[in-house]
Amino acid sequence: MSKYLITIGLETHVQLKTNTKMFCGCSLKFGAEPNTNVCPVCLGYPGALPVMNREAIKLTVMSGLMLGCEINPRSTFDRKNYFYPDMSKDYQISQNTHPLCLGGGVTIPTPTGAKRVRINHIHLEEDAAKINHYARFSGVDFNRCGTPLMEIVSEPDLSSPDEAMEYLQALKQILMYAGVSDCNLEEGNLRSDVNISVRPEGQEKLGTKVEIKNMNTFKGIYAALEYEIARQLNTVTRGGTLVQETRRWEPDLGETQSMRSKENAHDYRYFPEPDLVPVSLSDEMIAEWREALPELPTARRERMVAEYGIPEYDAGVLADAKANADFFEAAARACAPGLGKTVSNWFMTEIMRLLSETGTAIGECALTPAALAELVTLVDKRVINGPTAKELLPELFREGGMPEALVKARGLGQVSDSAALEGFVAQAIAANPKSAEDFRAGKKAAAGFLVGQVMKLSHGKADPKLVGKLVAEKLASPA
Amino acid sequence: MNILKLTLCEAAEGLRKKAFSSVELTREVLDAIEKKDGELNAYLSVDAEGALRQAAAADAARQSGRDHALLGVPVGIKDLINVEGQPCTCASKILQGFTSTYDATVSARLREAGAVFAGRTNMDEFAMGSSTEGSAFKVTRNPHDLTRVPGGSSGGSAAAVAGGEAIAALGTDTGGSIRQPSAFCGCVGLKPSYGRVSRYGVTAYASSLDQVGPMTKTVEDAAVLLQALAGRDAHDGTTLDVPVPDYRAALRGGLKGLRIGLPKEYYVEGSDPEVMACVRKAVDACAAAGAEIVEVGLPHTEYAIAVYYIVATAEASANLARFDGVRYGHRTPRPDSVFDLYAKSRADGFGTEVKRRIILGTYVLSSGYYDAYYGRAQKVRTLIRQDFAEAFKQCDVMFTPVAPTPAYRIGEASNDPLKMYLGDIFTVPANLAGICGISVPCGKTAAGLPVGLQVLGPAFGECAILRAAYAYEQEVRA
Numbered sequence: 001m002s003k004y005l006i007t008i009g010l011e012t013h014v015q016l017k018t019n020t021k022m023f024c025g026c027s028l029k030f031g032a033e034p035n036t037n038v039c040p041v042c043l044g045y046p047g048a049l050p051v052m053n054r055e056a057i058k059l060t061v062m063s064g065l066m067l068g069c070e071i072n073p074r075s076t077f078d079r080k081n082y083f084y085p086d087m088s089k090d091y092q093i094s095q096n097t098h099p100l101c102l103g104g105g106v107t108i109p110t111p112t113g114a115k116r117v118r119i120n121h122i123h124l125e126e127d128a129a130k131i132n133h134y135a136r137f138s139g140v141d142f143n144r145c146g147t148p149l150m151e152i153v154s155e156p157d158l159s160s161p162d163e164a165m166e167y168l169q170a171l172k173q174i175l176m177y178a179g180v181s182d183c184n185l186e187e188g189n190l191r192s193d194v195n196i197s198v199r200p201e202g203q204e205k206l207g208t209k210v211e212i213k214n215m216n217t218f219k220g221i222y223a224a225l226e227y228e229i230a231r232q233l234n235t236v237t238r239g240g241t242l243v244q245e246t247r248r249w250e251p252d253l254g255e256t257q258s259m260r261s262k263e264n265a266h267d268y269r270y271f272p273e274p275d276l277v278p279v280s281l282s283d284e285m286i287a288e289w290r291e292a293l294p295e296l297p298t299a300r301r302e303r304m305v306a307e308y309g310i311p312e313y314d315a316g317v318l319a320d321a322k323a324n325a326d327f328f329e330a331a332a333r334a335c336a337p338g339l340g341k342t343v344s345n346w347f348m349t350e351i352m353r354l355l356s357e358t359g360t361a362i363g364e365c366a367l368t369p370a371a372l373a374e375l376v377t378l379v380d381k382r383v384i385n386g387p388t389a390k391e392l393l394p395e396l397f398r399e400g401g402m403p404e405a406l407v408k409a410r411g412l413g414q415v416s417d418s419a420a421l422e423g424f425v426a427q428a429i430a431a432n433p434k435s436a437e438d439f440r441a442g443k444k445a446a447a448g449f450l451v452g453q454v455m456k457l458s459h460g461k462a463d464p465k466l467v468g469k470l471v472a473e474k475l476a477s478p479a
Numbered sequence: 480m481n482i483l484k485l486t487l488c489e490a491a492e493g494l495r496k497k498a499f500s501s502v503e504l505t506r507e508v509l510d511a512i513e514k515k516d517g518e519l520n521a522y523l524s525v526d527a528e529g530a531l532r533q534a535a536a537a538d539a540a541r542q543s544g545r546d547h548a549l550l551g552v553p554v555g556i557k558d559l560i561n562v563e564g565q566p567c568t569c570a571s572k573i574l575q576g577f578t579s580t581y582d583a584t585v586s587a588r589l590r591e592a593g594a595v596f597a598g599r600t601n602m603d604e605f606a607m608g609s610s611t612e613g614s615a616f617k618v619t620r621n622p623h624d625l626t627r628v629p630g631g632s633s634g635g636s637a638a639a640v641a642g643g644e645a646i647a648a649l650g651t652d653t654g655g656s657i658r659q660p661s662a663f664c665g666c667v668g669l670k671p672s673y674g675r676v677s678r679y680g681v682t683a684y685a686s687s688l689d690q691v692g693p694m695t696k697t698v699e700d701a702a703v704l705l706q707a708l709a710g711r712d713a714h715d716g717t718t719l720d721v722p723v724p725d726y727r728a729a730l731r732g733g734l735k736g737l738r739i740g741l742p743k744e745y746y747v748e749g750s751d752p753e754v755m756a757c758v759r760k761a762v763d764a765c766a767a768a769g770a771e772i773v774e775v776g777l778p779h780t781e782y783a784i785a786v787y788y789i790v791a792t793a794e795a796s797a798n799l800a801r802f803d804g805v806r807y808g809h810r811t812p813r814p815d816s817v818f819d820l821y822a823k824s825r826a827d828g829f830g831t832e833v834k835r836r837i838i839l840g841t842y843v844l845s846s847g848y849y850d851a852y853y854g855r856a857q858k859v860r861t862l863i864r865q866d867f868a869e870a871f872k873q874c875d876v877m878f879t880p881v882a883p884t885p886a887y888r889i890g891e892a893s894n895d896p897l898k899m900y901l902g903d904i905f906t907v908p909a910n911l912a913g914i915c916g917i918s919v920p921c922g923k924t925a926a927g928l929p930v931g932l933q934v935l936g937p938a939f940g941e942c943a944i945l946r947a948a949y950a951y952e953q954e955v956r957a
Contacts, residue, residue, distance in 0.1 A: 040580060040581050043806060044801040044806065045561075045580060045581070045801075045806075045807070046559075046561065046567060046569070046574070046577075046579075046682040046683075046801070046802075047559075047560075047561050047567075047583055047678075047679065047680040047681050047682045047683065048679070048680070049678060049679050049683075049714060049715050049716070049717075050716070051713065051714060051715075051716050052716060079797050081796075081797055081800065081844070083800065083803065083818070083821050084817075085803075085805050085817060088801065088806065089797075089800065089801045090797075090800030090801055090803055091797045091800055140805070267845055267846045269796075269797075269841065269844035269845060269846070269849075270844075271793055271794075271797070271844050271849075271853060274685075274686035274687035274717075274794055275683075275686050275715075275716065275717060276716055276717075277716055277717060
């Protein structure tokens with residue numbers, strides 16, 4: 001059997017983080033009562049006209065800049081005509097001929113090294129309403145109708161479901177970095193249609209293209225791709241022919257089903273939207289938006305290694321989510337130079353653990369970067385010891401506040417006064433003569449036990465380093 | 480009070496001097512409608528109570544010191560312009576029983592000025608037609624000859640103003656729908672430049688061509704009404720942020736030194752000789768009064784009708800898609816499926832001409848035909864726009880006939896759509912080019928039918944056409 005090559009392209013729809021809809025002033029609050037965030041414009045009433053949301057343009061252009069696209073200085077909108085109850089005007093305002101962004105791409109890791117996935121273009125359009133089907137009728141909720149939707153169309157550069165996942169993850173990370181979308185999958189912020197074909201190795205021409213729709217999760221996309229590759233390979237290896245068609249992913253059945261063939265494809269009768277004037281973007285405006293762009297994750301990773309002296313692994317984990325990296329950098333900058341690695345250790349272990357235990361995001365907990373910086377500084381200055389700091393952290397995480405104030409109020413400052421500790425040391429040795437004997441007999445580990453006893457006697461407040469020194473001195477001196 | 484003769488400016492003057500109140504004036508208009516409209520059929524609906532309430536409010540406002548040229552003046556509204564709480568049928572069965580949920584910007588501006596909404600005037604269904612015979616509800620008659628059409632599509636507004644059932648009215652003009660009925664009925668109608676008046680809330684026929692404008696008894700009235708309508712609107716991205724001049728002040732420039740262009744393509748064989756005689760007479764009289772006459776060329780005129788019926792129907796095919804029976808308007812009672820619901824609701828709801836234009840528009844946008852029709856039409860449209868830009872380098876305004884014929888008999892053209900389309904030849908180029916134009920009466924035929932003189936001006940050249948039309952109306956015609 002000859003080998004087959006798989007070709008995948010993605011059309012990714014991203015809901016933009018604007019306050020209002022694309023062509024009217026209606027709110028975009030998720031989860032509102034059906035048909036409460038509506039007006040004559042998004043309901044397609046007679047005479048209503050669209051007015052461009054400049055923020056949606058800006059967010060799309062910023063996405064394009066993050067993805068290395070060329071920005072179209074003059075971009076236009078078109079009407080895409082089709083009848084369906086989810087589209088109030090029975091046409092969708094989209095961009096067919098002059099989209100906002102052209103070209104660009106995303107670099108993804110693959111087992112054989114980094115790979116560039118090219119982007120064909122990014123255009124802006126309005127989302128449709130949501131149709132809910134009930135036992136005896138269907139309902140249309142127009143709250144979503146008119147939500148600004150950015151469509152990122154990739155070139156067919158992907159060759160496996162794994163690569164498709166890497167591409168989507170990279171895209172999601174960049175878009176969240178750019179702050180253009182929440183990329184919340186449950187709320188449908190990020191949806192993707194896929195185009196897929198197979199061809200025998202050595203054949204130049206791409207195989208018959210099949211489009212698959214209706215995947216709501218990344219897992220769904222993966223499963224749909226796996227299913228569809230198997231179906232297509234199964235067909236062609238048995239000598240069958242594939243038809244160019246649009247198929248629908250049925251998550252409950254775990255299979256794709258034919259929706260319509262090429263012959264029945266819609267004729268959308270695109271034409272320029274006469275109600276909207278072309279969008280002209282000056283070089284100055286694009287430059288201004290470029291200035292406002294956040295760093296890309298890869299660049300940030302490298303910079304954080306250099307700036308804070310943290311290991312590459314730490315930098316990678318931190319940079320993965322923009323909010324985490326922002327938190328880390330704010331805390332590290334509030335500390336004395338040289339404490340970056342310590343701050344990173346705290347974040348990577350204690351804070352990550354608390355986040356995963358409580359299922360919260362860093363932005364949702366009460367801990368502030370300033371509090372973390374203060375906590376690290378208190379340990380560094382030996383005002384408190386590590387165990388005390390570890391005890392304080394969950395409280396700061398849950399309830400907020402500043403550690404220094406808590407330390408003062410509760411008298412948690414560590415005891416670094418030799419005179420005060422010597423008593424505890426003597427007490428510990430007296431109570432554990434066997435350990436003292438072991439130490440003197442050469443079992444150096446016995447000192448650790450004694451240090452632990454002193455810590456206990458000091459209610460955890462003793463400076464462990466100082467205690468270690470005192471214990472060693474005491475044992476070394478004649479009994 | 481004689482509503483037949485009373486101009487908007489006279490009405491405003493009477494109200495200002497307290498010769499009569501707005502309630503009295505509004506009652507007169509309502510009485511005139513009551514008396515005459517059984518014959519004219521200019522109105523589709525009248526909210527007498529609402530109008531009188533508005534009139535009383537206007538009187539109270541005046542008592543407390545407010546003043547505006549439109550305060551307390553009743554104005555007829557073409558039935559495709561939304562006024563909150565009023566019907567807006569667009570003379571179509573598909574919107575029978577529909578109530579507007581919001582004010583169009585022009586309605587809001589009239590409301591703000593204190594005008595009274597006298598009633599909803601008849602029209603060709605969705606403004607598609609040139610005779611008002613395309614209304615799904617009634618056939619409006621020409622006040623000058625009840626056997627003839629008032630023109631269209633704003634035929635109800637024209638008949639109401641000319642027939643003494645309104646002091647002034649709003650119309651819309653996509654290919655001549657203000658100017659041609661004004662000419663047929665002997666009143667003044669002004670189509671503003673594209674982008675001068677907001678289209679927000681005006682049910683769209685062809686979005687890149689539609690404009691709202693005044694239909695009045697005099698040029699001065701048109702200036703006053705336009706003043707209230709014009710200006711940038713945040714709800715309509717196609718309105719331009721060009722300052723609105725004082726139109727009334729612009730009236731008094733006179734004819735001396737004015738360069739009047741005569742586009743030679745508009746003065747060829749084929750038009751009614753009596754119409755052409757009236758227009759020539761007007762031109763000659765203006766020349767005698769000091770205007771300079773220049774012959775100009777608009778070489779792409781012959782393609783205007785074809786371009787118009789491609790662009791307008793293409794846009795209409797999308798604009799009218801929303802009338803689908805899902806959210807409002809007529810819905811077929813027992814559809815088998817959602818597509819059956821669309822098909823039956825639209826088949827029942829739309830009239831013949833509307834269906835014809837939707838099908839035409841759908842066709843010219845279809846894959847495989849787009850380039851040959853819509854794409855090519857857009858290119859020729861650019862040429863037509865350039866024709867005007869070139870010609871206006873040689874003249875300030877152009878004088879042309881409004882329509883090749885005077886008002887024809889009811890039924891005469893309604894079965895011959897192509898003949899009716901060709902009647903738009905002198906008006907559609909202005910819409911395609913986005914320029915402004917005004918129709919002003921310039922005499923009558925032997926049979927007593929009014930003839931209109933069209934004065935065209937460059938984009939945002941409303942002052943120039945008002946000046947020329949006013950000078951002609953006041954100094955020459957009288």
